[in-house]
Amino acid sequence: MNIQKVMVIGAGQMGSGIAQVCAQAGYEVKLNDREEKFFERGFQTISKNLSRNVEKGRMTEDDKQAVLNKISKSLSIDDANDVDLVIEAAVENMEIKQSIFKQLDAIAPAHAILATNTSSLPITEIAAATNRPEQVIGMHFMNPVPVMKLVEIIRGLATNDEVYAAIEEMTKKLSKVPVEVNDFPGFVANRVLMPMINEAIYTLYEGVATKEAIDDVMKMGMNHPMGPLQLADFIGLDTCLYIMEVLHEGFGDSKYRPCPLLRKYVKAGWLGKKTGRGFYIYE
Structure with a gap:
């Protein structure tokens, strides 16, 4: 399973951090939010984070620009129509997440993996809103995303091994450490x-x-x-x-x-x- 294009839903603190690390790892990233002002705020946060890395000598100005060029603006969930992976980082609310996943199921390509950054909600219940529960998985990043190494990877009841392996491999490409966790309230971290x-x-x-x-x-x-x-x-x-x-x-x-x-x-x-x-x- 080859992941190249990623959509991140939610340009807040977590979503912008996830978009940044994905772009830094070379993925094409669509950063999605409901309004332009939320996208702009998230994009500015990413730019500031990268500027700090330039100041500290961790990357050049050209490197920073290359990362920013990997991130495109999305104001419609319909933009999920050509991605390989969606990482949802919206508000921590089951009804909202199920609504998003139901829409994604209808829009995203048949091969696409649908991941959620939920910090506590059951992956199985979120997956039940889709017709592809075997392709739904939890990717719980830690805050602040660009700094923290851990990602809890949580299988739902139906998540298949191929999807788990693809997300585990991608997590390593993000220079993160994947830890497999079972689908219980709060997982391990929380x-x-x-x-x-x-x-x-x-x-x-x-x-x-x-x-x-x-x-x-x-x-x-x-x-x-x-x-x-x-x-x-x-x-x-x-x-x-x-x-x-x-x-x-x-x-x-x-x-x-x-x-x-x-x-x-x-x-x-x-x-x-x-x-x-x-x-x-x-x-």
Whole structure:
């Protein structure tokens, strides 16, 4: 299975990062979003990332331009009509993802693989919206995509071996490390990470320590590069809450119950760094 043309759906933080690493690996990339302004914002993020690499001597200005030239603008899902792979990086919502995959199934060529960058939702359920569940797979990149090496590769119930092998090979071409994970809520990364973040929020909620103290304990005591509350702000508290709800519903276990303080912050619109305020205040 020869992958040459890739479409990335969603030009946000994750989608733009995925588009960048695909273009850097030599793939022709269509970066898709609903509106021109979202595409432009994503494209500018890629350009800034590459400029930093030029400044640090990791690539030349010509290399940067070559990568940017590999990325084309797409404002219609119909542009999936000639690609070999689609990587969906839209909002973490099952209804939205199933709607996108149903459309892609009708538009993308018969041979095309449909991948989702979901961080917690069942691949099998997303695949059920298509008539090609054997060609649907999970590719969970880590944030920030250009820096982080890991990609969780998740088979759905019907995903065939040829599709898995093609995605594993491509992941290596992106200079990433593929790790095979089974289709359970949260996979491995978020099943382990999010309850830790949620517990840190409970620790703050119950007055055990200040937010700074909680983060310092995990940074200096456990050698984490970033404290869990600061990390939650960077991920987005709405995303953290949504993943905890997926885990809670998927496993039916009270240990995954989202902390009331997390719910309160999300309802207040304090979503973290992207809104200027979460557990910390960002200028």
